[in-house]
Amino acid sequence: MNQKNSLGLNKCFLDLEDPFELFEKWFLEAKKKEINDPNALALGTASKDGIPAVRMVLLKGFDKNGFIFYTNLNSQKGNEIKENPKATMCFHWKSLLRQIRISGSLKQVSNETADKYYNSRAYDSRIGAWASRQSSVLNSRDSLLKTLDEFKKKYNNKEKVPRPDHWSGFNLEPSSIEFWLDGENRIHERLKYSLGKNNIWTRSLLSP
Numbered sequence: 001m002n003q004k005n006s007l008g009l010n011k012c013f014l015d016l017e018d019p020f021e022l023f024e025k026w027f028l029e030a031k032k033k034e035i036n037d038p039n040a041l042a043l044g045t046a047s048k049d050g051i052p053a054v055r056m057v058l059l060k061g062f063d064k065n066g067f068i069f070y071t072n073l074n075s076q077k078g079n080e081i082k083e084n085p086k087a088t089m090c091f092h093w094k095s096l097l098r099q100i101r102i103s104g105s106l107k108q109v110s111n112e113t114a115d116k117y118y119n120s121r122a123y124d125s126r127i128g129a130w131a132s133r134q135s136s137v138l139n140s141r142d143s144l145l146k147t148l149d150e151f152k153k154k155y156n157n158k159e160k161v162p163r164p165d166h167w168s169g170f171n172l173e174p175s176s177i178e179f180w181l182d183g184e185n186r187i188h189e190r191l192k193y194s195l196g197k198n199n200i201w202t203r204s205l206l207s208p
């Protein structure tokens with residue numbers, strides 16, 4: 001007989017009061033099983049008029065304060081976040097038949113945090129952050145390649161490429177985190193953690 005947790009869910013949901021702990025356990029399993037990019041997530045934002053947009057980004061850090069990704073602040077998502085910091089993340093780990101949805105509010109990370117991550121990136125990626133005006137219309141591929149070369153000349157010391165002001169990270173401070181497991185005949189298992197005003201997480205089962 002399959003083991004269940006105290007709510008009658010598959011044992012992979014464990015019995016934790018803290019959703020970050022459960023996220024960490026599931027993420028560790030995804031890192032072992034997913035062929036590539038277990039840290040890839042769909043990021044949903046919306047303009048101030050409520051027009052939604054979604055795209056993939058990579059999770060580059062998480063702890064009890066939230067979930068961090070990095071990007072160009074002047075990109076479409078960057079501009080949307082300036083107008084409306086509410087956002088949502090969705091991980092889908094096909095190898096585990098699991099999904100996690102996280103909703104909350106985004107805050108830009110500190111310069112120190114952004115510098116630390118930026119400086120850990122490969123030289124070409126750091127140059128790319130300078131050369132790409134992410135999400136703006138490009139006249140030609142060649143013009144981008146030329147700009148890349150120009151920045152390589154400007155910052156030819158690989159140890160000293162400053163982080164552009166237009167490039168940083170965002171931390172999603174969650175107000176809810178939902179864990180989903182594929183079930184037979186689409187009778188999936190869903191566990192939602194919601195953050196109350198008292199800063200305490202409560203758990204609810206959701207209908208599939």
Ligand SMILES: Cc1cc2nc3c(=O)[nH]c(=O)nc-3n(C[C@H](O)[C@H](O)[C@H](O)COP(=O)(O)O)c2cc1C
Binds near residue numbers: 040059078
């Ligand atoms: C697997 C994957 C990971 C990606 N990771 C990032 C990322 O961490 N940061 C980023 O800015 N774009 C990333 N991208 C590109 C974005 O999906 C998107 O094309 C880009 O950020 C522009 O989005 P925007 O126009 O909505 O701002 C990734 C794309 C894929 C497919």
